[in-house]
Amino acid sequence: MLRKTLAFATAASAVLSGAGIMLSAGPAMAQNEQFIPRLVYRTGAYAPNGIPFANGAADYITMLNERDGGINGIKLVMEECETGYATDKGVECYERLKGKGPTGAAYFSPLSTGITFALTEKAPGDKIPLLTTGYGRSESRNGAVFAWNFIAVGSYWTAADIAIQHIAKELGGFDKLKGKKISLVYHDSPYGKEPIAALEVRAKLNGFNFKAIPVTHPGVEQKSQWLAIRQDRPDYVLLWGWGVMNSTSIKEAAAVAYPRDKIIGVWWSGAEPDVIPAGDQAKGYKALMLQHGAGQFAVHADIEKNVYAKGQGVGKDTFGQVLYNRGLIDSLIGTEAIRTAQAKFGKKPLTGEEVRWGFENLNLTAARIKELGFEGMLAPIKFSCEDHQGADQGRVHQWDGKEWKIISDFYTADRKILDPMVAEYSAKYAAEKKITPRDCSKEK
Amino acid sequence: MVVLGQFLEVLIGGLLAGVLYSLVALGFVLIFKASGVFNFAQGAMVLLAGLALVRSLDFMVARGIPTWAAIVLALLFAAVVMAITAALIQKLVLGPLVNQSDLSLFMATIGITFVLEGAGQMIFGSDVYPLSLFPTDAWFILDGLFEGGLLVNKLDVWGGLIAGALVAVLAIFFQRTKTGRALRAVADDHAAAESVGIPITWIWFVVWLVAGLVALTAATVWGTKLGVQFSIVFLALKALPVLIIGGFTSVPGAIVGGLIVGAGEKIAEVYLGQQIGGGIEYWFAYVLALAVLLVRPQGLFGERIIERI
Numbered sequence: 001m002l003r004k005t006l007a008f009a010t011a012a013s014a015v016l017s018g019a020g021i022m023l024s025a026g027p028a029m030a031q032n033e034q035f036i037p038r039l040v041y042r043t044g045a046y047a048p049n050g051i052p053f054a055n056g057a058a059d060y061i062t063m064l065n066e067r068d069g070g071i072n073g074i075k076l077v078m079e080e081c082e083t084g085y086a087t088d089k090g091v092e093c094y095e096r097l098k099g100k101g102p103t104g105a106a107y108f109s110p111l112s113t114g115i116t117f118a119l120t121e122k123a124p125g126d127k128i129p130l131l132t133t134g135y136g137r138s139e140s141r142n143g144a145v146f147a148w149n150f151i152a153v154g155s156y157w158t159a160a161d162i163a164i165q166h167i168a169k170e171l172g173g174f175d176k177l178k179g180k181k182i183s184l185v186y187h188d189s190p191y192g193k194e195p196i197a198a199l200e201v202r203a204k205l206n207g208f209n210f211k212a213i214p215v216t217h218p219g220v221e222q223k224s225q226w227l228a229i230r231q232d233r234p235d236y237v238l239l240w241g242w243g244v245m246n247s248t249s250i251k252e253a254a255a256v257a258y259p260r261d262k263i264i265g266v267w268w269s270g271a272e273p274d275v276i277p278a279g280d281q282a283k284g285y286k287a288l289m290l291q292h293g294a295g296q297f298a299v300h301a302d303i304e305k306n307v308y309a310k311g312q313g314v315g316k317d318t319f320g321q322v323l324y325n326r327g328l329i330d331s332l333i334g335t336e337a338i339r340t341a342q343a344k345f346g347k348k349p350l351t352g353e354e355v356r357w358g359f360e361n362l363n364l365t366a367a368r369i370k371e372l373g374f375e376g377m378l379a380p381i382k383f384s385c386e387d388h389q390g391a392d393q394g395r396v397h398q399w400d401g402k403e404w405k406i407i408s409d410f411y412t413a414d415r416k417i418l419d420p421m422v423a424e425y426s427a428k429y430a431a432e433k434k435i436t437p438r439d440c441s442k443e444k
Numbered sequence: 445m446v447v448l449g450q451f452l453e454v455l456i457g458g459l460l461a462g463v464l465y466s467l468v469a470l471g472f473v474l475i476f477k478a479s480g481v482f483n484f485a486q487g488a489m490v491l492l493a494g495l496a497l498v499r500s501l502d503f504m505v506a507r508g509i510p511t512w513a514a515i516v517l518a519l520l521f522a523a524v525v526m527a528i529t530a531a532l533i534q535k536l537v538l539g540p541l542v543n544q545s546d547l548s549l550f551m552a553t554i555g556i557t558f559v560l561e562g563a564g565q566m567i568f569g570s571d572v573y574p575l576s577l578f579p580t581d582a583w584f585i586l587d588g589l590f591e592g593g594l595l596v597n598k599l600d601v602w603g604g605l606i607a608g609a610l611v612a613v614l615a616i617f618f619q620r621t622k623t624g625r626a627l628r629a630v631a632d633d634h635a636a637a638e639s640v641g642i643p644i645t646w647i648w649f650v651v652w653l654v655a656g657l658v659a660l661t662a663a664t665v666w667g668t669k670l671g672v673q674f675s676i677v678f679l680a681l682k683a684l685p686v687l688i689i690g691g692f693t694s695v696p697g698a699i700v701g702g703l704i705v706g707a708g709e710k711i712a713e714v715y716l717g718q719q720i721g722g723g724i725e726y727w728f729a730y731v732l733a734l735a736v737l738l739v740r741p742q743g744l745f746g747e748r749i750i751e752r753i
Binding site for chain 2: 042043044051188218219220224225248255257276277278
C-alpha cells in the first residue's frame, strides 16, 4: 500500500512540476523594496534561448542592488516564474505575481509574443506596463491605443523593413529587388506571423515576389518546407524562428544546398543557440541585430566586479552572448523607467501606473547610455506618449563558424512605410476592443 | 520531367523521414506488446538517452580520449543509464501497479514522462548539445535524368539502415528467444503469465530496458539531426499516427506506418499545403491515422483481438 502511495505521489508531483506550478512562497518583501516579476523559461523546448535572456536580465538587477543598493536606495526584489513559453502558464504567472511587493509588480517582461497578446488584454485593468523588448504586437508602438505596452527598441515590422533594406543593399539598390523572390520561413504562431503584413507591403512597393512558408511548433521537422524552397529557389530566405526551429532550418538549408549567406534571420533567430547546434553548416548565416550583438562592454565589467566576484551571478556560461546581452538591455530599460518615475513620484517603491509614466518619459541619450555602460550596444532610445517603441534601428551580423561578426552599419526602418501600418492596425484594434485612444497632446 | 523529379524527391524524402519516426515508434510497440500499456514516456526516454550520450561524450572528448573510444564508452554509459532507469521504473512504479487497469499504468507513464524530462534536464542540462555521429549532407542522385538531381539526405539513409537492423534484431528477439516469447505471454495476460511461472517483474524490466536501448538508438539519429535538446520529446507526437496506422503490436507495422506517414505528410505539405496556406503536415498525419482507424481499428498490422463475452 505504501509503495502504491509513493508511486502515486511521485507521479502527481511530477505532473505538478511539469505543469510549471511553482509552490515556493517567493522572497519576503520589505516596505522599501520594488518588486520586479520575471517570466522566464529555463526548461522546455525553448530553454536554450530562454536561459541566456533570463540570466542577463537577472544579473543586471543583481548588479544594481550590489553596486548601488538598488535604485536611489530602493532595493529591487525579483522573482522568476517558469512559463515554458506557454501562454496559459504565462498568464498564470502574471496573475500570481502581479500583486506581490508593497506596490505590486513594477512591470512585466513576458518574453513571448503569445503571452504578450494575452496580457495586452489584462494589463490596462491591472495598470501594469508590459515591456516587450524587440517582440510583441507591432502596432503597440502607438501609445495612444496601447497605453500599457512598450515594444522597446524594435518591432517585427521594424525588423522586416531592415531585412529588406539589407537585401536591397546587397543587391545594389531597391530597384534591383524587382522580380526577385523572397520567402519567409516562419514559426506558425503569433510571433512568426507578425512580419507578414510589413513584408507584403514592401513586396508591393519594391516589386519582389513574397511567399510565406509556415513551420509548425516546435519546428523539429522541416523537410517539406526546404524541399519546396529547393524547388522554388528564392533569392533570399527570411527566417522567423525560435528555439530548435532555427538550427533545424539552417541544417535543412544545408541539406538542400541552399546558401546560408542568403538566409537572414530575425533578431530572435540570431543567437548562439541558433547556430552552434548546426556546426559548420551555419557558417555564413546572417541575422538581424536588435542594435546589439554578442560581446562584452563596460556594463559586463561592472557585473563581473559586483556580481560574479561575489559569487552571485547566474549566467556565467552565457555571459556576453547575444541573448544574455538582450536580457541586460531588457532590465536596463525597465529599471531606468523606474528611475525616471522616481524623479517625479519620489524615491519609494512605485506602482505599475507610476512606472508606466517612467517608461513614457524615458530618454536614454547617448551620454546616459555611455554612463550606464551600454555604449556600443545601444543607440539612443526615447519613448513618448505616442511612441512606445523609442527606436527604429538595427544592424546585421554573420556567423563565421565561431562567433558573430557585425557586417553592416545601422539601418533605420522606414517610418513612412511603417507608421501608416501602425496607425491602421492600432485603429482596428481600438475599434475591436472599444478603446478610446488617448489624446497625447493633452498629456504633455 | 522536372515535375516528376520534384515529386520523386519529396516522396523519397518523406519515406526516409518516416523511417526516422518509426525509430521512435518502435519503442512504443515494444512496451505495448509486452505490457499492453501505451508508454507516454517514450519521447522522454529518447531525450534522457540522448542527454546521457552526448554529455558523457563531450566529457570524454574534452579529456583527450580518442573520439571512437569516447563514442563507444558514451554509448555504454547511456545504455547503463537506461538500464538503471528501467530498473527504477519497474521497482517504483510498475511493480506496485501489477494487475491494475491499463488506464492506471498509462497514467503512471505520464508521471514517468515528467520525471524523466525534469530529472534529465536537471542532471545533464537543458541546452542544445550538438551530436555528429552520422553525416548530414546530401547526395544528388540521377543527375543526368533530372535537373539538379534528386536530393537524398545521408542522415535519413543512415536512419533507414539502422531501423532495418533494429527490426531484424527485434524480430529475432521476439520470435526466437525464451525471453521474447515470455514477453508476448505477459502481454496477453499479466496474471495468467505469472501463474505459469513467468517472472513478470523481470520481464517488465527487460522490456523497459529494450525500449530504453531503442530510445538510445533513436537518440543517436535524432540527436545528429536536431542536436540533443528538449524538443526531442515532441517526437512522441510524431510517432503516434505511425502507431495508429501500423498497429500498436507490430514491429514491421511501425516501419510501414512510418513510411506512410512520412510520405503522406510531405506530399500533402508540398502539393496541398501550398494551395491552402501551408502548415498542414502536422495534422495531416492524424488525418491519415483517422482514416485507417475507421477502416481497420487495430491498424494495418495490428492483432485483431476477439474477446468472448
